[in-house]
Amino acid sequence: MGHRFDPIHAGKLNNEERRKMLPPDKVLQYLDLKKEDTVLDLGAGTGYFSIPIAKLVKKVISVDVSEEMLDHLKQELEREKIDNIETILHEIETLPFNDRIADKVILSLVLHEVKDLNQTIREIRRVLHPKGKLLVIEWEKKISKSGPPIEERLESFQLKRVLEDNYFQVSLKRINPDQYLLIGELKKD
Numbered sequence: 001m002g003h004r005f006d007p008i009h010a011g012k013l014n015n016e017e018r019r020k021m022l023p024p025d026k027v028l029q030y031l032d033l034k035k036e037d038t039v040l041d042l043g044a045g046t047g048y049f050s051i052p053i054a055k056l057v058k059k060v061i062s063v064d065v066s067e068e069m070l071d072h073l074k075q076e077l078e079r080e081k082i083d084n085i086e087t088i089l090h091e092i093e094t095l096p097f098n099d100r101i102a103d104k105v106i107l108s109l110v111l112h113e114v115k116d117l118n119q120t121i122r123e124i125r126r127v128l129h130p131k132g133k134l135l136v137i138e139w140e141k142k143i144s145k146s147g148p149p150i151e152e153r154l155e156s157f158q159l160k161r162v163l164e165d166n167y168f169q170v171s172l173k174r175i176n177p178d179q180y181l182l183i184g185e186l187k188k189d
Contacts, residue, residue: 043110
């Protein structure tokens with residue numbers, strides 16, 4: 001497991017530089033969001049993706065291991081008067097949900113932090129509707145001016161293979177020079 005993002009740096013998550021590098025409207029197009037969707041945002045942090053998703057769907061469930069990060073999110077929800085986001089304080093390796101509750105799942109820059117990658121992906125597969133969609137954003141395994149140490153990053157083709165080994169069909173997209181997207185759907189039986 002890599003280091004966890006320190007909530008003391010929460011301000012970095014919503015700054016203008018990040019919005020240019022990882023524009024939510026462009027990224028969320030890959031999820032094909034529908035008004036009736038329930039979306040799980042795993043490792044939601046301060047709601048960088050949860051908030052724009054909530055404006056497009058029926059319900060968002062934002063999960064994070066940091067109470068401080070979720071407190072930031074709750075303050076933003078009050079300020080913007082958003083009432084369709086449920087916040088859950090929990091690790092993502094074992095999710096406290098019934099099977100197939102989510103139409104879409106998003107994990108942004110969090111998989112490199114989990115204790116057990118395969119267990120986490122099995123949990124995602126369990127909670128994702130069979131016709132659902134998964135979107136993973138991660139740091140490319142290379143030196144960059146921000147992000148986790150290089151030894152904690154997940155190489156794009158290796159993570160793609162791990163998802164495929166866990167019954168996902170996956171496509172890889174480059175969103176910027178330092179980060180990549182993996183878009184997954186469950187393989188048909």
